[in-house]
Amino acid sequence: MNSIVEINNLIFSYSRESGDETTGCIFQNAIDGVDLTIKKGSFTAIIGRNGSGKSTLAKNINALLLPSSGVVYVNGYDTRDQDHLWDIRQTAGMVFQNPDNQIVSSIVEEDVAFGPENLGISPSEIRKRVEDSLGAVNMGDYRKKPPHLLSGGQKQRIAIAGVVAMKPQCIIFDEPTAMLDPKGRGEVMEIIRELNREGITVVLITHFMEEAALADRVIIMDEGKIKLDGSPSSVFAKRDELKSMSLDVPFIVELVHRLRQKGVDIPENTVSRKDLVEYICRSVHRK
Amino acid sequence: MSISAQKINHIYSKGLADQTVALNDVSFDINDGEFVGIIGHTGSGKSTLLQHLNGLLKPDSGRIFINGRDITEKGVDMMEVRRSTGLVFQYPEYQLFEETVEKDIAFGPLNLGLSQEEAKDRAAEALAMVGLEPCEVAQKSPFDLSGGEKRRIAIAGVIAMKPRVLILDEPTAGLDPKAHKEILDMIEDIHKNEKNITILVSHKMDDIARLCDKILVMEKGTVVMTGTPQEIFSKGEELQAMGLDLPEAAQLILELKKRGIEKDETVLTMEQAERTLLEVLDKC
Numbered sequence: 001m002n003s004i005v006e007i008n009n010l011i012f013s014y015s016r017e018s019g020d021e022t023t024g025c026i027f028q029n030a031i032d033g034v035d036l037t038i039k040k041g042s043f044t045a046i047i048g049r050n051g052s053g054k055s056t057l058a059k060n061i062n063a064l065l066l067p068s069s070g071v072v073y074v075n076g077y078d079t080r081d082q083d084h085l086w087d088i089r090q091t092a093g094m095v096f097q098n099p100d101n102q103i104v105s106s107i108v109e110e111d112v113a114f115g116p117e118n119l120g121i122s123p124s125e126i127r128k129r130v131e132d133s134l135g136a137v138n139m140g141d142y143r144k145k146p147p148h149l150l151s152g153g154q155k156q157r158i159a160i161a162g163v164v165a166m167k168p169q170c171i172i173f174d175e176p177t178a179m180l181d182p183k184g185r186g187e188v189m190e191i192i193r194e195l196n197r198e199g200i201t202v203v204l205i206t207h208f209m210e211e212a213a214l215a216d217r218v219i220i221m222d223e224g225k226i227k228l229d230g231s232p233s234s235v236f237a238k239r240d241e242l243k244s245m246s247l248d249v250p251f252i253v254e255l256v257h258r259l260r261q262k263g264v265d266i267p268e269n270t271v272s273r274k275d276l277v278e279y280i281c282r283s284v285h286r287k
Numbered sequence: 288m289s290i291s292a293q294k295i296n297h298i299y300s301k302g303l304a305d306q307t308v309a310l311n312d313v314s315f316d317i318n319d320g321e322f323v324g325i326i327g328h329t330g331s332g333k334s335t336l337l338q339h340l341n342g343l344l345k346p347d348s349g350r351i352f353i354n355g356r357d358i359t360e361k362g363v364d365m366m367e368v369r370r371s372t373g374l375v376f377q378y379p380e381y382q383l384f385e386e387t388v389e390k391d392i393a394f395g396p397l398n399l400g401l402s403q404e405e406a407k408d409r410a411a412e413a414l415a416m417v418g419l420e421p422c423e424v425a426q427k428s429p430f431d432l433s434g435g436e437k438r439r440i441a442i443a444g445v446i447a448m449k450p451r452v453l454i455l456d457e458p459t460a461g462l463d464p465k466a467h468k469e470i471l472d473m474i475e476d477i478h479k480n481e482k483n484i485t486i487l488v489s490h491k492m493d494d495i496a497r498l499c500d501k502i503l504v505m506e507k508g509t510v511v512m513t514g515t516p517q518e519i520f521s522k523g524e525e526l527q528a529m530g531l532d533l534p535e536a537a538q539l540i541l542e543l544k545k546r547g548i549e550k551d552e553t554v555l556t557m558e559q560a561e562r563t564l565l566e567v568l569d570k571c
Contacts, residue, residue, distance in 0.1 A: 050434065050463045097461070151329060178461045181329045182490050182532055207463050248464040251493075251535035251557070258561045264568055273535075277542050283568055284548055 004170050004201050005038040005061055005092070010070035012056055012224075030056040032224035033070075040169070043193075043202045045212035045232075048221035049246055054205050057221065058172045061203065062092040075169065090119070093168035097175040099155035108150075108158055109134070109143040115166045126165075133164035136198075137191050153184025157191055170201035177211065189214065209236065209250045213272065220245065236271040252276050288354050288371070288451040288484055290317040290340065295349030297335055297508075309335040310346070311508040317486070317501070322478055324495040324516075325488045327505030328530055333488050334377075336505070337454050340486070341372035353452070370399055373450030377457050379441035380434070388414070388432075388440050389425040395448045406447075413447035414440075416480075418473050435466030439473070446477065452484040453477070459491070471498070496520060496534040496555040504531070521553040536560035543567070 012031040030053045038044055048054040059065040060072050063079040075091040077084040096102055105111035109130050116126045134140045137157040147155055156176055163171055173192060177185040189211055196202045204215060212218050218235040220228035222245045228235045236242075239257050242249050256270050270276055297310040310332050317323050325333050338344040339351060342358055342365045350357050358368050376382070385391035392413050393406035401409065411421040417439040424432070429440050442458065455474065459467040471494055478485045489495055495502060496516045504512035504519060506529050512519055520526070523533050523541040533541065540554045540563065554563050 049465055183328065183530060246465045252539070255536075255539075255557060255560055255564070258557070259564060259568075262561070262565055264565070273539055273542065276539065277546060280543060280548065280564065280567060281546050 002039055003037045004040045004075055005036070005203075006073040007034055007036040007060075008071045008073075010034045010036075010057075010060060010072060011068050012053075012060060012065060013068045029068075029224050031060065034224070034226055036219070036226065038170070038201060038203065040201055041196075041199055042217060043196045043204070043215045044217045044219060045204045045206060045215035046219045046221060047206060047209070047212055047247065052221045052245075053224040054221045055174055056224075058094065058174050058203065058205055061170075061172055062094050063088045064094070086119075090166055091168055092170045092172060093163035093166055095156070095160055095163055095171060095173045095176050097178050099152060099159050099179070102159040102162070103147045103155060106146050106148075107143075108139065108145050108147055111147060111158060112143075112161045112165050115162050119166065129165045129167070130161075133161040136164055136195065137161045138187075151184060152180045153187040156180060156184065156188050160188070160191060160195075164195065164200075168200070170203065171195065172203045172205070174205045175207065176204075178207065185211075207248075209248055213250075220247070233269045233271045237268060288319050289352075290452065290484065291315075291352040292339075293350045293352070295339060295346040295351060297332075297339065297344060298347050301347065309508050310339070313349070313508070313510050315503055315510055315513060317484055320482045320484065321500050322485045322498055323487070324499035324502045325486065325505060326490070326492070326495060326502060326531060331505040332508040333505055334456060335508075337374060337456055337486070337488065340452070340454060341374050342368045343374070366399075370448060371450055372452040372454065373445040373448055375442055375445050375453070375455045375458060377460060379445075379458075380429075380437035383429040383437060383441055383444075386428060387426050388429050389421075391429050391440060392444045392447050395444055399448060409447040409449075410443070413443035416446055416473075416477055417443045418469065419443075433466075435462055435469060438462065438466070438470060442470075442473075450483065452486065453481075454486040454488075456488045457490070458487070459489070459494075474498075490532070492520070492532045492534045492537075496537070504529075516555055517553050520555055 010031050011029055011033060013027040013029045015025040015027050046054045056065060060067060061074060063085055066080055072079040074088045077088050079088055103111050104114055112130045112133055113126050116129050134143055137160050139157050139161060147158055177188050180188060192202055193214060206212055213232045215232060218232050219226055220235060228238060228241060236250050236253050239249050239253055252273055253271055256266050256276060260266055266279055270279055292313055292315050295310055295313045299307045299309050313336060327333050339346055346359055350359050353368060383391055385394060389410045392410035396406040396409040414421040419439055429437060459470050475498060499516055502514060502516060502519045503510050520533060520537045523537055526533060534555050536554045536556055536559060539560060540550060548567060550563050554560050
């Protein structure tokens, strides 16, 4: 089996009070017919504005939410199957936006051990896992520290270590860098890439185009549907579609668009600063 | 209105083992109506500095003059200082607490001693300034609103006190790109209409370059550079050495420079980058 997550025609609707007694509750589809297959070992970024359904989709992947209709399979298990709930959660771990909401202990290593302890693993194995996962996020030196004395980026890395210690095959990151400063963001993104290189499947939900650029596949969601799906460069190049969904068009894509309108003949796949610098250097040196 | 900081020092946990110098001889001047950006790493002292400007923290030494009055002196009316200097903290929506949006915004004005009637008027006015329709949201619970709207309500609560100095500590952190743009446009509009001093702390250099008249660069508790966006961002390599980002356009031009394609002027915006690149490509 090559895929780790398989989603077939997923619909997820929230009910909310309409405020009108005659109609009662109204239902709103946060996810409106999504088909998606995620390959083992891949790195997928999901982008969309607030309310586009991206976080709801993520929560459907590890059975925090269950489909209103359609099916989600994680490692072959149907997420509606209560008997395999722990298999699903252990396959697909999740890291959230706010590091402060995810830390439960007053000592770093105890916090990281919390997940494995709940799995009923032997103490010696837990010790090893805590050590390994703190090493994986470069926080081994901080094992005895209280988390509240750490920076935002460090706390988020502890939260990631807590998930890594569960040995998931897949980790879903729901805007893990939104509350971090540029340095913290860099640290966390480096860890995410490293985990992916080691074989963990990564699903990254983000607002930042430069983070999505590191993925091998980018999915754009809007109004509960998948609107674009492809390599970062092919998705970012669709300037008009991104604009129509009020997403940020990467600076370089917009600049290249303007230059093209002035008659400069820049190749299609120029989407990063590096691409543009290369193009300009080539053009200048050719003359 | 003007602000002048003269050699302010602040030490946390003075005399204890974890004593830290948070501000070290910080001096600067801000003139009436200026839009000032403060940039620097986390831990460089930005938030500590902001808290000195409305008297939440007092310096261990040095003086801070607001409109010519030294607010570090004993017996200064702190209510007066805080009335003139509004501070919007990071994630200000965590401070929302009232049952309705109107009550939450009116809380500050009521504390200033305004009547119920006046406070309500202030709330309506502030809501309009943050781009929300008073009759639509005033009676709602602030907790039923979206993240971007909550942030606006929280900012409205500060604006309702009509501060002559508005200080915002990363006002767009954690927002999506659309809400980010809306909040910044709103801050820009308020600044234009009120002609107040606006102080913005942000890591987003494109915003800082576009909005600010003056930038303070902080590192390890000191102000290491002061100048216009042009002056500051022309020192791209120095900023990068401090681990700070550059505006996208400036970064592009800096990389071209490293590859031997050199332009003299500092490029900060999309428009300038376009013009410069057309020149470069045209010449060849």
